[in-house]
Amino acid sequence: MAKRFYTRYALNIFTLELDAWKFPMHTHNFYELIFIKKGKGKQSMNGVLFPYKEGDIFFLSPKDEHLFEIVEKTTFEFIQFTEQLFLEQVNKEEKGIWEKTIEQVLYSPNVIPQDIICIENDRVKLFQLLALLKEEYATKRMYTYQILRGIFQSMMLIIVRNLHVKNPSSEQAVFKEEEKINKILSHIRQHIMEKEKISLKAIADKFFISENYISIFIKKHTQFSIKQLIIETRLKTAESLLQQSSYTISEIAEKLGFTDAAHFSNTFKKHKGCRPSAFRKKN
Template sequence: MTQRFYITKNLDVFEFDAEKEWGYPRHKHHFFELTFVLKGSGKHVLNESVIDYKEGDLFFLTPKDEHEFIIGEPTKFGVVKFTEQMFLEKATFSTSTYWRKNLEAVIFHRNIVAKSVISCATDKEQLFRLYHLIKSELHSPLTYSRNVLSELFGALLIILSRNLKSTLKNSGHVYDKNKVDLILTYIRQNVQNKELIKVDVIAETFHLSPNYVGIFVKKHTGISLQRYIMETKIKIAENLLKQSSLSVGEVAEKTGFTDSSHFNKTFKKYTGKNPSEYQGDK
C-alpha cells in the first residue's frame, strides 16, 4: 500500500545521500516537492512511468503523484518541499495575474510527463542556484529572511513553470487529453448549477479563452461543448425520472431548464421519449 508523507512547515529544504537504497517506500505527499539530483544516477518511478535519472535532473511532484527512486550510482538529493499555502501566500501578495492563472495551470495538475522538468539548459543553472540560495537563507536566517525567501521561491516557481510548459508543449496531445478530461469531469459535477457551467466560467477555471473552450472540447471529443452539457443534463434527468418521486416540472427545474415545455421538447429530441414515459417505467 502506498504511504503518504506529511510536513509541518510551509517551506522546507533538506539534502541526503543514498548510497545503495533511497531509504523510503513508494509514497505520495500532502505537499509539493522539487527533487534536485545533485550527483549520482539510477531510475525514478513516477506514477506509471519508470525513467533514468542523472546528475542535474529536477523532478516536480504534486500531491497527486506517487514515486520512488531506485539507486544506481551513489546519489545526493536536494529536496524543496512546500505546501499549497506557500503558493497561495505568494499569489496573494503578487499584483501579477500570472500567478493566479498561468502558473497554477501547470503547478496543480498530476504529472503526465515523468522525465526531468528542465527543458532549457540556461534555466538549469538558475534553478540549481536558486535551490542553494533558498537552502542557505532557510538554514541561516537573517533580517528580512521571510521576504527574501518569498522572492526566491517566487523566482523558482516561475522558472519551473516556464520549463513545465515547454515540456508539456512537447507532449501536447497527452496534456490536452488530461485537460479535456478535467473539463468534462467539471461539467458532470456542476451541470445542475447553470452559473458554474457558463462558457466564461469554464474558460476562467481552466485558463482558456472563452472563444476557444468550445473549439478545444469539440477537437478532442467530437461533440460541441453545449451538446455535451445538454447530454449530461438529459442523463441526469433520466435518472431522476426513473429513481425519484419528483414531477416532470421539478426535474426540469433541477436540471436547469427554463420551463417544462422546453424540457419536454429537448428531452424527446435526445431520447425519443417523453419524460412521462420514463416515469411510467418505474
C-alpha cells in the first residue's frame, strides 16, 4: 500500500537535488506540480513507467501514486498546493474562469501520466513564472501572498490550456457542475440510512473529488456545508418516519445514524422547535 504524505500549507514551494530517489511509492493530501530543472530518469505514476528529462512538467492529484527512478542527478522543483488556495481568489471578474479551472483540473482523473505540456512556448513561460513564484515566496514582503496567488493562477490557466490540447476528450470525464451537485445530493438522500456511504471519504471517492474539496464544492452550490445537508436530510427523513412508521424514537435514531435517542431528540428540537415525540403527536 502506498504511503500518504501530508501538508498543512495551502502553498508550499521547494527544490530537491538528488542522485537517488529517497521516498517510497506514495500519494498526498495535496496537488503537486513537479518541474524537472535538470537530470533524467523514469517516473512511475499509477502503475505506468515513463521516462522524464530536463524541462518536463508533471501534474499530480492527491490520488496519484508515484515515485521516481533517477538515472542522472536530478533537480526537482516542487509546487504543492491544496484547494484552499483556490478559495482565496477574490477578483469577481475572473471568478467564473477560475472556478472552471478548478473543475477541469482538480476533478479530472489523471489520464496523462507524463509531461503535461505540448505548447513549447508555454513551457518556457511556466519555467519563467516558476522563477518569479520562487523569488516572491522566498522574500515574504508586503502583498507577497496576493502576488503568489496571481502568479499561480496564471500558471494553472496555462496548464489547463495544455491539458485541453493534449487530451481534448478529457472534458468528457468531468460532470457539469449542476449535474455533479445534483448527483451528490441525490446520493445523500438515497443513502441517508447508510452512514458509511455518506461519509466525506465515501462521497469523495464516488464522485472523483478530493476529500479536501468536496465540502467546498457543496457549499459553493448549496450555501450549506455537507454536515448541514446531511443533518437536514436526516431530519426530513425523521419527519417521514415519525409520521408514517411505527418505529420508536430510539429505532429512528439508530437508523439515521444519531448517537442515541437523546442526541436525536436534542438535534430535532434544535432544528424543528420541538421534540420528536411532540412532533409525532401533532401529526
